[in-house]
Amino acid sequence: MKILIVDDHVLFREGLAAIIRPQSDIEIAGMAGTVREAIELARTVKPDIILMDFNLPDGSGVDATRIILDEQPDCKVVFLTMSEQDEDLFAAIRSGAKGYMLKNMHPPELVAALRSVQQGESALSRAMTLRLMDELSRTKKAIGRPAENTLTLRELDVLRAIATGMSNQEIGNHLFISENTVKFHVHSLLAKLNLSDRKEAANFAREHGLVK
Amino acid sequence: MDFSALGKIFEDDNTMKSKMVIVWGQDDLLSWAVNFFLTSRKDWNVVSLSSERGIDFLIQEVENLNPDVVIVYQTKCVNSARLLMHLLYTRPELTMLTVSPQENFIEVYSKKQIFVQEVSDLISVVEGEYHPAH
Numbered sequence: 001m002k003i004l005i006v007d008d009h010v011l012f013r014e015g016l017a018a019i020i021r022p023q024s025d026i027e028i029a030g031m032a033g034t035v036r037e038a039i040e041l042a043r044t045v046k047p048d049i050i051l052m053d054f055n056l057p058d059g060s061g062v063d064a065t066r067i068i069l070d071e072q073p074d075c076k077v078v079f080l081t082m083s084e085q086d087e088d089l090f091a092a093i094r095s096g097a098k099g100y101m102l103k104n105m106h107p108p109e110l111v112a113a114l115r116s117v118q119q120g121e122s123a124l125s126r127a128m129t130l131r132l133m134d135e136l137s138r139t140k141k142a143i144g145r146p147a148e149n150t151l152t153l154r155e156l157d158v159l160r161a162i163a164t165g166m167s168n169q170e171i172g173n174h175l176f177i178s179e180n181t182v183k184f185h186v187h188s189l190l191a192k193l194n195l196s197d198r199k200e201a202a203n204f205a206r207e208h209g210l211v212k
Numbered sequence: 213m214d215f216s217a218l219g220k221i222f223e224d225d226n227t228m229k230s231k232m233v234i235v236w237g238q239d240d241l242l243s244w245a246v247n248f249f250l251t252s253r254k255d256w257n258v259v260s261l262s263s264e265r266g267i268d269f270l271i272q273e274v275e276n277l278n279p280d281v282v283i284v285y286q287t288k289c290v291n292s293a294r295l296l297m298h299l300l301y302t303r304p305e306l307t308m309l310t311v312s313p314q315e316n317f318i319e320v321y322s323k324k325q326i327f328v329q330e331v332s333d334l335i336s337v338v339e340g341e342y343h344p345a346h
Binding site: 008010011012014015016018019055080082103104105106107110 | 238240244249313315
């Protein structure tokens with residue numbers, strides 16, 4: 001497999017090359033230190049895998065990845081970065097990367113990850129896998145039961161009032177709106193939150209800290 | 213007789229080592245790279261110490277091994293200005309390097325000790341114009 005290394009940190013980049021060179025099944029096709037160099041080299045050498053740093057002097061590895069994958073969709077990009085920021089991880093994955101690994105990994109892990117990616121698997125550092133799982137879990141919960149931030153401010157007022165045990169008429173008086181309008185808001189918020197009745201709505205409000 | 217004063221290290225094969233370097237790092241890719249590049253110099257004696265063992269261990273090993281150069285990682289050093297000051301203050305012959313995992317920089321620290329011959333030495337140091345040969 002042909003590897004392109006993209007990193008502006010000279011010691012790190014040359015170190016990666018020193019780790020990879022002894023591997024008989026892996027060839028270093030080129031090394032780049034900027035987004036521009038990465039795009040140009042990728043066009044020239046057509047690598048199987050690109051080891052991509054996240055922050056580069058003239059832009060982001062995400063920018064480079066989008067352009068390269070647009071031109072060479074079969075190329076596999078694996079981010080190798082110091083960044084443990086969730087937004088960087090998600091941006092990298094959204095750009096089409098097959099992996100996101102942290103630079104604190106050990107050399108044998110890197111070589112093993114490259115071979116896995118070449119065989120069609122993804123490569124994620126353990127810490128980043130956990131973050132991704134957390135995010136997916138949160139997204140799944142949000143899909144199953146939309147969060148309270150999908151409600152309008154008035155619906156939130158009504159939900160809080162329901163949680164305090166007020167009737168529709170009492171809520172109307174409290175918010176200076178008609179009882180019919182309250183009924184409309186109750187119906188709407190139950191539907192948005194995928195709840196069946198006022199009791200569930202009250203529980204939801206307490207669980208999400210909307211009432212003390 | 214104390215041969216350590218020679219500042220040279222002899223290996224089992226009696227090869228004279230011209231430099232003793234301590235690398236205080238982690239078991240990661242950059243540490244591996246730095247060690248790889250340094251150990252490729254056969255005339256240098258490179259000792260890797262895990263930063264997980266703490267600053268006191270490093271200070272103790274510097275005392276034991278009497279290195280010419282100590283290399284530390286900037287992330288570790290940010291919280292360890294005490295380490296830099298201690299080592300440089302007590303060992304004027306030592307050069308310290310910090311390697312940044314994020315930035316493509318090496319920072320170099322060393323202590324400059326000046327024997328004062330004239331008051332003008334003080335003035336010229338302050339003015340940044342001191343030249344030892346003057």
